[in-house]
Amino acid sequence: MRQFRSSPxxxxxxxxxxxxxxxxxxxxxxxxxxxxxxTAHGLGTVIEISEDRxxxxxxxxxxxxxxxxxxxxxxxxx
Numbered sequence: 507m508r509q510f511r512s513s514p515x516x517x518x519x520x521x522x523x524x525x526x527x528x529x530x531x532x533x534x535x536x537x538x539x540x541x542x543x544x545t546a547h548g549l550g551t552v553i554e555i556s557e558d559r560x561x562x563x564x565x566x567x568x569x570x571x572x573x574x575x576x577x578x579x580x581x582x583x584x
Contacts, residue, residue, distance in 0.1 A: 528558065535575060542581040545573050549581070 537543065537560060541552045545562055547569075554561035559572045 535580065537575060537578060537580060542583070543573075544579040544581055545571060545577060547571055 537552055537555075539552050539555060543550060543552060543560075543562060545564075547562075548564050548567065550562040550564040550571075552560050553563045553570070559574055560578065561570055561572055562578075563570050
């Protein structure tokens with residue numbers, strides 16, 4: 507099959523370079539296990555932390571969701 511100039515089939519050369527390092531969040535926000543947080547899916551409790559992601563057990567729901575720190579709002583303790 508001949509390839510024409512307008513053909514979507516183009517050759518891409520692989521560039522060997524190291525991946526960019528993960529961005530560190532430089533803020534004072536600290537979230538620990540058992541902290542109450544608010545997500546886009548509702549209120550919940552942090553039950554596991556893995557590097558930059560937090561596993562949230564949602565209230566009144568069977569589901570759990572992994573979220574990043576920037577999408578969490580910490581609810582102050584009463």
